[in-house]
Amino acid sequence: MLNIPLMSNNIVKEDIQCLIDFLSKSDRFTNGPVVRQFEQKWSEWLGVRHSLFVNSGSSANFMTMAGIAELYGRGEIIIPAITWSSDISSVIMAGHIPVFADVNLHNFAMSEEELLSKITEQTKAVFISHILGLNALTDKIIQTCKERNILLVEDVCESHGTKFKNEKAGSIGQISNFSFYYAHHMSTIEGGMICTNDEDFYQQMRMYRSHGMLRESSDEGYKQKIYREYPDLNPEFIFMVPGFNMRSTELNAVIGLNQLKRLDDNIRKRRENFELFCSLLDKKTYVTEFDLDGQSNYAFIVLLRENNTKIFERIIHMLTTEQVEFRRGTAGGGNQLRQPYIRKRFPEERPQNYVNAEKIHFFGLYIGNYPDLEKEKIVKLCELLNAI
Ligand SMILES: Cc1ncc(COP(=O)(O)O)c(C=O)c1O
Structure with a gap:
């Protein structure tokens, strides 16, 4: 019997030991300094300015599509027929219109020809999926999105480390999402990351992750402006967007930091x-x-x-x-x-x-x-x- 599981040994003894060490000396367990450190290291690894650790790749998708609706408005999102369900359900739940495109057989990603033919004046974003570690990007897709002012969003949930012309997938589109589910290239047991170089989108995502709360923003100037606009509100409880609670924990970040080394x-x-x-x-x-x-x-x-x-x-x-x-x-x-x-x-x-x-x-x-x-x-x- 060959006996090949889908995944084996993805959380190793060393990861568990790091967790035990952390638990024995810490008193803060949710979204805190270790999460911040993991985000920083991940940004360095990927080559982006900002990363935001969340509790799954799907959460990253839901937050991304909600954030696009809030910041840029609702519209058509071009999406492949082969992808994970949350890529499409996040589009639907945020009130966008999914526009489906067939895929290639050489990379299981959206066919360039079909994708381009589906672009209209209403196209808000192209949401590509790098499937099973195969690169989904082409020069033409990147170029067209840029020229037509269409957001390029990359789902890299099952393709950590995939490259397009020596650049890591997830560092090319304006926004990218990763999953650290158990079977993936690296795992935090459950987890996900939203990555971007866009300061406004990053600040939105910080708020979306924690109930839409203003205090999660790290933009002090923006916060002061809102405090002045809403003097009737307690600064600790100003809800700017219809947010979620998609936070992860310090424990998951401890595992992530150790996994990143491998x-x-x-x-x-x-x-x-x-x-x-x-x-x-x-x-x-x-x-x-x-x-x-x-x-x-x-x-x-x-x-x-x-x-x-x-x-x-x-x-x-x-x-x-x-x-x-x-x-x-x-x-x-x-x-x-x-x-x-x-x-x-x-x-x-x-x-x-x-x-x-x-x-x-x-x-x-x-x-x-x-x-x-x-x-x-x-x-x-x-x-x-x-x-x-
Ligand atoms: C392509 C793709 N996108 C999104 C997800 C969702 O990630 P998660 O399971 O962390 O919610 C997966 C899950 O495996 C995936 O393969």
Whole structure:
């Protein structure tokens, strides 16, 4: 039995020891100096001015879309058919209109052609997803967003360390979101980060994270101005925006700081594992020509070249027998347009029109890749997949 879980050993003994040391000497446990330190180190690692630690990647999405509505107004947000559900539900809940685009098979990200064809005068933002560690950006997407004054938002939740032309994904768009959920490139058990170089957006996010409270802003000039405008209010309790409580804790930040030390090494191992996997897989049966430039693989991608249900079922059977964990349809379970929350709201949308998302939905899956995964297991896994 091969026995490959989706993730193994992502919170290690050393992380736990750091937690024990912290707990034994500290008396502040929620959002405080360690969170600030983690945010600072993360900004340095990513190459951005500001980072804000929150309690999940989805929280980062919800806050981002709410913040865009507040600062820039509501509008159309172009979004891929293959992404995580909170990327789309955050758009809907903030009162924007999701405009869906099909994806490429070489990086599972929005097709440049489709994305560009969906831009209108109402387009507020393009919300790309870097899927499974494959870069989603192109020069044309970046250039067009800039020229047309459209916000470029990057979901890097499952792609920490992915690069576009030597720049880290998440440092290119105006806003980017990361997840530190257990299975990701690094983990704080649960957690997320919102990153930006935009001072106004950062200040908004600081308030959104804590109930919309003015006192969370670090812009003293702005705070003084508001105090003068609202003399009837207690300065400690001025609620500027309809906010959330998406704060994380010092404990999660302690784990994050320690995990960050291993991140680059883990990315290198994941990348090597994926390159080995792609090189061994039978190119006649499987799609292997992924855009590997700057990849930082999250999980191995199995995608049938031919849409053949019988072969796909044989793969599922083999993986189940070998106790290899997998997820069908890759990120978010495949074509989001098939999901009830979309069907109910957008009955005019035909999931079948998103041809590549449909292929990934029915003939694609992912298998765990993690730094400790033994090379012999990757070789054996490919032998079994090639023998199907
Ligand atoms: C692409 C993508 N976006 C967003 C999320 C949401 O992150 P979280 O699970 O931390 O809420 C995930 C989750 O794994 C994801 O893969």
